Amino acid sequence: MNNAVREKREAEGLSxxxxxxxxxxxxQTINAIERERYDPSLELAFALAAHFDxxxxxxxxxG
Amino acid sequence: xxTNLTTTERTRRRYNGVVYGCYAVGIAAMFxxxxxxxxxxxxxxxxxxxxxxSASSLLIKRLSSVAITDERDKRLAERTSxxxxxIIVTVGLAVFPVLFVLDAAGQYTxxxxxxxxxxSFSALGLLWGVCYLLVKSVL
Numbered sequence: 001m002n003n004a005v006r007e008k009r010e011a012e013g014l015s016x017x018x019x020x021x022x023x024x025x026x027x028q029t030i031n032a033i034e035r036e037r038y039d040p041s042l043e044l045a046f047a048l049a050a051h052f053d054x055x056x057x058x059x060x061x062x063g
Numbered sequence: 064x065x066t067n068l069t070t071t072e073r074t075r076r077r078y079n080g081v082v083y084g085c086y087a088v089g090i091a092a093m094f095x096x097x098x099x100x101x102x103x104x105x106x107x108x109x110x111x112x113x114x115x116x117s118a119s120s121l122l123i124k125r126l127s128s129v130a131i132t133d134e135r136d137k138r139l140a141e142r143t144s145x146x147x148x149x150i151i152v153t154v155g156l157a158v159f160p161v162l163f164v165l166d167a168a169g170q171y172t173x174x175x176x177x178x179x180x181x182x183s184f185s186a187l188g189l190l191w192g193v194c195y196l197l198v199k200s201v202l
Contacts, residue, residue: 017069029135
């Protein structure tokens with residue numbers, strides 16, 4: 001799964017730890033998502049989309 | 064490389080330190096006890112370490128807003144368990160029937176060690192089956 005999490009996070013000036021705290025996961029999980037080594041659950045995908053105030057499709061796309 | 068840790072990350076690391084620290088103390092005590100002839104004491108400290116570590120993990124999960132693990136840790140554990148059982152089943156299915164045939168043909172004799180491995184694999188497979196049914200009943 002391709003994603004734009006890093007771009008969105010950096011545009012907000014957030015650290016991985018800050019984003020992790022905001023959506024309730026570990027920094028390692030955010031890092032793994034950004035490196036596209038881990039596909040988040042629907043729940044986390046929704047939480048990330050809500051945090052960035054965008055649609056899930058704007059964050060994730062089939063790889 | 065400098066990493067700015069958030070308060071949550073620091074708390075998570077502290078919690079992990081407590082839980083894994085208890086396990087580490089227990090395991091170290093066991094080996095020290097074995098090495099220096101204090102087997103009973105080592106075993107007691109080992110048991111305490113594992114119990115206190117597990118209890119701490121449960122308490123943290125229930126009482127703290129900071130989770131030690133998250134969904135990725137859970138997925139890692141699931142995949143690791145799946146890979147482990149797959150290796151055991153593959154090795155078991157490939158090796159043990161051959162050993163039974165060779166044993167029947169008088170070309171091989173099961174040693175106590177191999178028998179122990181066979182029983183352990185079988186017990187693990189049985190436990191996996193029971194756990195599978197339990198999980199399936201709620202999923």
